[in-house]
Amino acid sequence: MIHIAGTAGTSALLGSVIGVLCLDNALRNDVMSEVNAVWNGKKTLDLDALDQLTILNQVILETARLYPPVRFVSQLTTEAGEVEIGEQKCPFQKGTRLLGSIFTANRDANRYQNPDDFDLTRNFSDILSWNGEGHERACPGKSLSIGFIKIFCLHLFHNYQWDSITEVKWDFEKVTAVTPNNLVLQGFAQRL
Ligand code: HEM
Secondary structure, eight states, X not given: OHHHHHHHHHHHHHHHHHHHHHHOHHHHXXXXXXXXXXXXXXXXXXXXXXXXXXXXXXXXXXXXXXXXXXXXXXXXXXXXXXXXXXXXXXXXXXXXXXXXXXXXXXXXXXXXXXTTSOOTTSOOTTOTTTTOSSSTXXXXXXXXXXXXXXXXXXXXXXXXXXXXXXXXXXXXXXXXXXXXXXXXXXXXXXXX
8 A cells, every 4th residue: 555655646746747847948947957056066965955955845745736646535434423514514424435635625716826826835834635734644655755756856857858848738537647648758868
């Protein structure tokens, strides 16, 4: 389970981050400048290098908000209770399956201004993509997965450059990760 959650979730989010950066030249240039500044001729990176990637951090969080790799949380109730939805209390019996849509919550206009826009200045303190924080079902791999994606992007942008890409198409029909389909990074060459 940990293997599936970790690899599928992280690789899907990484794919979406690359897709987002393909679509936005200005953002990609900002991330590349940040990577170059952090790397700055060093042979090896300090431990705090990842913390210095503040733009990339926001890119990962905003991508995870708009394209959460885990779309739903699902729980079988072990006792009867009630959930509050809006003003209404909805009772449920023991054994009811409760589903929560992270995708929908992440685009809630009551929580996020212009929720469908990509915006790095948002407050991500209660982001639900890793199932929130401070309770037993919260994702224990949040920092690790963000760290992996940062390390990948650091090496990608430091060692390679891409000049052009094929058009990125998002496939909302499939309830899977929103990773670019058939993406080809053309002119993707090793930097000398
Ligand atoms: C290093 C990578 C990761 C590892 C090792 C990992 C591991 C786990 C584990 C063990 C759980 C179960 C926690 C529990 O039930 O107590 C979990 C839950 C969860 N993870 Fe991760 N995860 C990783 C990456 C991600 C990523 C990239 C995302 C999404 C951005 C994510 C989203 C979630 C969500 C939403 C849950 C709650 C699922 C549910 O309760 O139905 N995880 N993770």
